[in-house]
Structures are given as C-alpha cells and as structure tokens.
Amino acid sequence: MRQHLFYTSLLSTLLAAPTSALPSFFSDQERAPLRPDLRRSEPAAHMARQATDRSGRWRPQIHFSPPAEWLNDPNGLFVDSDGVWHMYYQYADNVAGAGVKHWGHTTATDFYNWVDHPVAIPATARDGSIWSGSVVVDRNNSSGFFPPDKTSGKDNIIAYYTSWEPDQESQHLAWSYDGGKTFNQYEKNPIISLDRHGFRDPKISFHHETKTWAMVLSREHDVAFYTSTDLVKWEQSSLWNPQRDIGLIECPQFLQIPRKDKSGTVVGAKWVLTLSLGGGAPGGGAAVRYLTGEWDGKSFTPDAPSSGRTAGGVLHSPRQESFTLHDFDFGPDKYATAFFHSQNLNDAKEDAYSITWAVDASRYGCCTPTDQEGWRHCMGGVRRHWLDADTDRLMSAPAGDLSKLASTTPGWNPIIEEKDVSGIEGSSAVLREFNPAVEWTLTVRMAKSLLQEGSTASAQLAFKASQSSGTEQVTLGFEFAGASGNGVPSASFSIGRVSTAWDRSGTFGISDVRALDAAAASSQEGSDANVEFTLHGILDRSVLEVYVNGGVEAGTMLYFTDKPLDSILLTRGSGSKDQGITFDFKAVALKSSWGTYEEKDVSQSKQDDWVTEEL
Numbered sequence: 101m102r103q104h105l106f107y108t109s110l111l112s113t114l115l116a117a118p119t120s121a122l123p124s125f126f127s128d129q130e131r132a133p134l135r136p137d138l139r140r141s142e143p144a145a146h147m148a149r150q151a152t153d154r155s156g157r158w159r160p161q162i163h164f165s166p167p168a169e170w171l172n173d174p175n176g177l178f179v180d181s182d183g184v185w186h187m188y189y190q191y192a193d194n195v196a197g198a199g200v201k202h203w204g205h206t207t208a209t210d211f212y213n214w215v216d217h218p219v220a221i222p223a224t225a226r227d228g229s230i231w232s233g234s235v236v237v238d239r240n241n242s243s244g245f246f247p248p249d250k251t252s253g254k255d256n257i258i259a260y261y262t263s264w265e266p267d268q269e270s271q272h273l274a275w276s277y278d279g280g281k282t283f284n285q286y287e288k289n290p291i292i293s294l295d296r297h298g299f300r301d302p303k304i305s306f307h308h309e310t311k312t313w314a315m316v317l318s319r320e321h322d323v324a325f326y327t328s329t330d331l332v333k334w335e336q337s338s339l340w341n342p343q344r345d346i347g348l349i350e351c352p353q354f355l356q357i358p359r360k361d362k363s364g365t366v367v368g369a370k371w372v373l374t375l376s377l378g379g380g381a382p383g384g385g386a387a388v389r390y391l392t393g394e395w396d397g398k399s400f401t402p403d404a405p406s407s408g409r410t411a412g413g414v415l416h417s418p419r420q421e422s423f424t425l426h427d428f429d430f431g432p433d434k435y436a437t438a439f440f441h442s443q444n445l446n447d448a449k450e451d452a453y454s455i456t457w458a459v460d461a462s463r464y465g466c467c468t469p470t471d472q473e474g475w476r477h478c479m480g481g482v483r484r485h486w487l488d489a490d491t492d493r494l495m496s497a498p499a500g501d502l503s504k505l506a507s508t509t510p511g512w513n514p515i516i517e518e519k520d521v522s523g524i525e526g527s528s529a530v531l532r533e534f535n536p537a538v539e540w541t542l543t544v545r546m547a548k549s550l551l552q553e554g555s556t557a558s559a560q561l562a563f564k565a566s567q568s569s570g571t572e573q574v575t576l577g578f579e580f581a582g583a584s585g586n587g588v589p590s591a592s593f594s595i596g597r598v599s600t601a602w603d604r605s606g607t608f609g610i611s612d613v614r615a616l617d618a619a620a621a622s623s624q625e626g627s628d629a630n631v632e633f634t635l636h637g638i639l640d641r642s643v644l645e646v647y648v649n650g651g652v653e654a655g656t657m658l659y660f661t662d663k664p665l666d667s668i669l670l671t672r673g674s675g676s677k678d679q680g681i682t683f684d685f686k687a688v689a690l691k692s693s694w695g696t697y698e699e700k701d702v703s704q705s706k707q708d709d710w711v712t713e714e715l
Contacts, residue, residue, distance in 0.1 A: 154694040156473035158642040158660055161537040161692040162505060163458070164206060164214045165470075165478035170197035171204065172465070172477060173351060173436035174455045175261065176220075176235035178280070181254035181443060184209055185482075186280050187455065188220055188259075190232060195471040200229040203261070205280070211482040211500040212693045221259060221283050227272055232351060233261030234303045235280070236313070236331070236441055243331040245275040254443065255279040258331060260315070262300035268293060269300045271317070273332070292317075292326065292334055301351045303438075304331075306445040310397035316354040316373070321345075323352050323375070327398060338399035346425065347387065348378030351436040354400075356448035359489040367489045369448030370403070371395040374428060376436050378462050386462040388428040388437045392492050403492065426493065431595065431646070431655030434480065435461040453499055456480040458643055458656050469660050470642070480656045481638065481645055488652075496647060496654040498638070502539050505690040512536075515687040516668060524670035524685055527566050532666035536689040537640040542670075543684040544578050545632035550680035551582040551589040557677040561670050561685075563639060565663040572661040573598055574644055580631055580681075589631045593648060597659040639665065 159165060169192060176188035184207050191204030200223035206214045223229045238246065239253035246256045257276040262269050270290035274283035292302075298320040305314050315326040315334055322341040326334040353374040358366045374390040393402040402423035428437055437456040439446075446452065458480040459465050470476050482499035507513055515528050515538065530536065544559055551557065557580045565572040577594045636647040641664075644657045672681040 158470050160478050160640045160643050162212050163478045163640050167216050168474050169193050170476050173232045174438045175232050176259050177438050177440040178235045195476050203230050227285050228263040228265040231262040231264050232301045235259050236304045260302040268295050269297050271302050303353050305355045307397045312397050316352045318349045318352050347380040349375050351376040353439050355446045357452045357487050358448045359487040361489045385460040386435050388434050389425040390428050391423050431657045432460050433458050433656045433658045452485045455482050495651040497651045507689045507691045512689045517686040519684045520682050527667040535664040538687050540637050540687040542635045545630045546580045547680045553582045555582040555677050558673040559681050563665040564667040565661050565665050566667045567663040574659050595657050
C-alpha cells in the first residue's frame with residue numbers, strides 16, 4: 101500500500117503537484133528519484149535485522165513484527181505445497197517508514213513461529229517502489245513463465261503488486277522459480293496502467309466454473325474488476341461505484357468462503373469482497389468492511405440486505421440499498437486485511453485465512469511509540485474464517501492451536517482459573533516479571549429472570565499495571581438490559597484503553613491519546629435461563645485481540661503502557677441486579693515465538709535452512 105496512511109485521503113491531490121510543492125512530511129528520500137543501485141538485501145543487513153533485541157516492553161511475543169525498522173500491509177499471502185505459510189509485507193529500512201518500500205518475507209508452519217527471510221522483491225529504478233499486492237500459484241503454467249519439466253506446478257509462484265512511481269501507480273508482476281524466496285520481475289511491466297495515481301492493491305482469485313482469473317483493484321472511491329485466462333493479459337470486466345461516500349477504498353480482497361451450518365457442515369459458499377476504508381469505523385477512524393454475493397466470472401452481484409439476494413442489481417451499477425457493508429473487526433486497530441491464497445485456489449471447501457495490519461492507519465499509522473525499540477508496527481493474529489449459513493455473517497477464530505504455545509515453565513500455568521465466581525482480584529508475579537503473552541477465556545452470564553423491562557446490569561474485566569505511577573489499564577465492559585415488551589434481554593460489550601506511556605500531545609500535532617475511544621460489539625448468546633458472553637482473548641504486550649461468542653464478532657486494539665499489565669480485576673456493578681452476574685475465567689501464559697533458531701522445533705528446520713543459505 102502506501103507510505104504513511106495518515107495522508108492517503110490527500111494522495112491524489114498531492115501527487116498531482118510538482119515535487120517541489122509536496123508538503124514537509126514527505127522526506128528528501130521520497131522526493132528523490134529511485135536510486136539505480138537498489139537491489140536485494142545484502143546478507144550483512146539481514147544479519148543485523150535478525151540480531152535486533154526482541155525483549156522490549158511493547159514487542160509482541162506471538163504476533164508478527166519486523167525484526168527491525170518498519171512494517172505495514174501484509175502482501176502476497178499463500179500456503180505452499182509443504183504446508184508452509186508465506187507472508188510478504190510492506191517493509192522500509194527505517195523506523196519512520198520513509199522512502200521506498202520493498203516486500204519483506206516471513207514464513208511459519210503454525211501461524212505463530214515466524215522466521216524472517218531476506219527481502220523478496222526489492223524496489224528498483226525500473227519497477228519503482230513495491231507497494232501492496234498478492235500471490236497466486238500457477239499450477240497449470242497458464243502464464244508460460246515456468247520450465248516445461250516443472251510439471252506439478254504446486255509452487256509456480258506469481259506475485260502481483262503496485263509499482264509506485266512519481267507519475268503513476270501501475271500493476272506489475274514477478275515470478276519465482278524457487279518457491280517464493282526470490283523473484284524475476286517481468287520485463288514487459290506494467291501489465292495494467294491507467295497513467296494515474298490512486299490505482300493499486302491487486303488481489304487475484306480463480307473462478308472454477310469459467311476457469312478464469314479475477315483481479316480486483318482499488319481506484320480511490322470505486323473498485324475495478326479485471327479478468328484473464330493466462331495471468332498476463334488482463335481486461336476490465338466491471339466497475340463498482342458505490343454511489344455514496346464509504347471512505348477511501350484500499351486493499352480490496354475477493355475470494356470464495358464456505359458457508360457452514362451449526363454442525364460445521366459446509367453448505368455451499370459465497371464470494372466475499374473486503375475493503376479497507378480510510379474512514380467509517382464504528383468509533384471513527386479507519387475500517388475494514390465486507391459484503392457477500394455471487395461472481396459470474398465478469399461481475400459481482402451483492403446480496404440484498406433484506407432477503408440475502410439482490411433483485412437484479414449488480415455491483416458495477418448498484419442502487420444504494422442493494423448491498424450492506426459489515427464490519428470485519430469492531431476494534432480500533434485494523435487495516436489492509438489480506439487473505440491467504442491456497443493450493444486448491446480457494447475453492448471454498450476449506451476455511452479461509454487472513455491477517456491484518458494492527459493499527460488505525462488514518463489516526464496514528466505514522467507514529468506509534470515503538471520506534472523507541474527500533475521497530476514499528478505489527479500484524480494481528482492469523483484468523484480462520486467461514487460464513488454462518490443462517491446469516492451469511494463472517495465468523496472468525498484464531499488460526500492454529502494456541503495450546504501448543506502454553507508455557508511449560510514450572511509454576512506459571514494456569515495463571516488463574518475460576519468457575520462460577522462473583523469476581524476476581526489479584527496480581528501475578530509471572531506477568532509482572534516476564535510480561536508474556538496471555539491467552540484467556542471468559543464467560544459472563546446473567547439470569548434472564550433478573551432482567552425485567554427497563555432494568556440493567558453491568559460488569560467489567562480490567563487488566564491493570566499495578567506498578568504504574570498513574571492509571572494504566574485495558575478494560576472490557578459488559579452491559580445487560582431487560583427485554584422490552586415480548587422481546588428478549590439484550591447485551592453489549594466494549595473495549596477501552598488508558599495508557600500514560602502513550603502521551604503524544606504536542607509531539608506530532610496529535611492530541612493526548614491517554615484515553616482513547618472504546619470500540620463496541622452487540623453480540624450475545626446463552627441458554628433459556630441466561631444471557632451470556634463467551635470471550636476468547638489474547639493479550640500480547642501491546643496488542644489485544646478478542647473473539648466474542650465463538651467468533652460472531654472479533655476486535656483488535658493496541659495499547660502502550662509504561663509497566664506490564666500484571667493485575668486482573670473482574671467485577672460486577674454495585675446495584676441489586678448486578679448481583680445476578682457470575683463469571684468463569686482462565687488465563688494461561690504463552691511462550692514467546694521469538695526463540696532462537698536452535699530453540700525452534702524440527703518443523704522449522706526447512707525454513708531456517710533458507711536463512712542459512714542466504715547468509
């Protein structure tokens with residue numbers, strides 16, 4: 101994607117101006133032409149990145165962050181024929197993210213133990229700065245780029261990306277003969293050019309019925325669909341203009357996702373279009389939203405909000421009421437969500453997997469405080485997705501098996517485990533001294549019989565820093581309300597943060613961020629007797645992820661406290677109705693995924709060999 105996302109809403113205006121007219125937040129490096137000597141990372145530079153200290157107070161322990169310097173959008177996600185998950189990402193060799201972007205590269209077999217590799221696609225004088233894009237597996241060698249003797253095609257990798265140059269953003273491709281470690285940039289690039297800026301972020305998918313490839317691209321305030329049979333020559337097939345302001349559109353994703361009933365049985369599939377938007381989140385700021393529908397190989401027909409189908413409308417010429425955008429993540433910190441390309445070309449027989457840049461790109465994408473530790477930005481956790489067959493809402497769950505990350509250090513686990521209690525108050529020396537990532541589960545239940553019409557009850561979970569000189573905490577609030585008329589009781593859930601360490605007033609011209617807007621969800625479930633929430637959360641030094649009621653809602657939030665969150669306080673309100681609330685709670689410390697190569701298990705050895713070969 102782009103450089104600092106706090107200025108993307110001004111991008112088309114700014115880039116139309118002469119270089120001398122660009123405002124001061126463009127560095128001299130950004131103003132200058134691309135150097136002709138830009139090339140793949142040298143071994144010494146890669147060694148320096150690997151040696152960066154990863155024990156900082158804000159450095160996530162199971163969420164991916166760059167070994168050093170700058171990260172933003174996830175790019176080129178795919179799983180190879182050996183079951184290794186590849187993630188490329190927007191990388192700059194300075195903590196401010198200034199200058200050109202390259203595709204960094206990391207791999208994992210379990211979604212958590214990421215091994216970083218040298219830059220895979222570097223910026224060059226010919227191809228410009230390498231912005232966001234995607235990867236496909238050309239199993240049938242439709243492109244003709246691969247040797248005839250490479251018959252399996254399982255790892256025929258083609259990358260598509262936006263090349264940023266002073267006069268335009270155009271779409272380029274590169275292919276890899278070695279499974280994605282290095283790439284050859286196509287000599288006839290660009291493959292698509294409109295001679296303009298604000299045209300970027302290609303995502304490729306395959307339509308099995310027509311045996312054609314689809315490319316979706318953002319054009320600032322609309323989305324273009326292109327199709328191809330050979331992955332090289334592309335023609336525009338349709339265009340979406342939403343006919344209303346939904347925010348600056350970036351990083352569209354387009355793929356089939358399976359629908360599942362309550363038993364987990366697949367009952368068909370829907371095409372899903374996700375959009376990263378420069379505004380419009382529930383609490384303000386950037387948003388990631390999605391809509392479902394059907395794809396006929398040329399155009400996308402969105403589902404109508406009332407019946408689940410559109411009555412004759414198509415996405416390239418929709419009525420305003422013909423589609424509904426749903427929130428992908430209710431938290432404040434998400435952007436540039438991308439989905440992994442699978443070996444079966446995402447034929448919707450298996451769940452889809454995604455990862456997200458964890459930041460509110462429109463508010464503070466430029467300036468989170470982790471530059472003090474020599475790095476900036478992290479990813480959210482990889483998520484597994486399917487559609488609920490009854491509602492066609494996107495469901496989410498943490499990918500992989502988190503139980504395998506549970507610490508085996510004697511005396512650490514569980515940090516706490518209580519059932520059917522009225523509250524919890526305590527601190528943990530493990531959290532205070534070692535600040536590990538924590539997986540936790542919580543059930544909050546309220547008897548329906550106590551929730552008469554007009555009555556309310558509340559509860560709160562707080563993770564606090566007991567050693568802080570001020571109030572530093574991450575909070576999760578719960579509100580229950582009695583039914584109206586013949587209805588059922590309702591409930592709502594919110595997350596919030598207070599961090600004295602993130603006082604940026606006057607530093608970047610941004611107001612004090614010690615108290616930030618809470619994000620909210622409104623999902624609830626329960627038995628005939630109770631209204632309840634079930635939450636599954638991960639607290640990881642500076643990033644919180646929460647999954648509500650089996651994945652009906654999911655949220656991501658950053659926090660930057662001066663001291664570790666070592667105290668857990670689970671309380672209910674003081675009113676008479678509040679006394680009907682009870683809790684189940686468990687917290688488990690996780691071991692860091694930043695171990696040395698020698699500490700990684702045997703399944704990582706193939707990836708570690710890659711690094712050894714490069715050095």
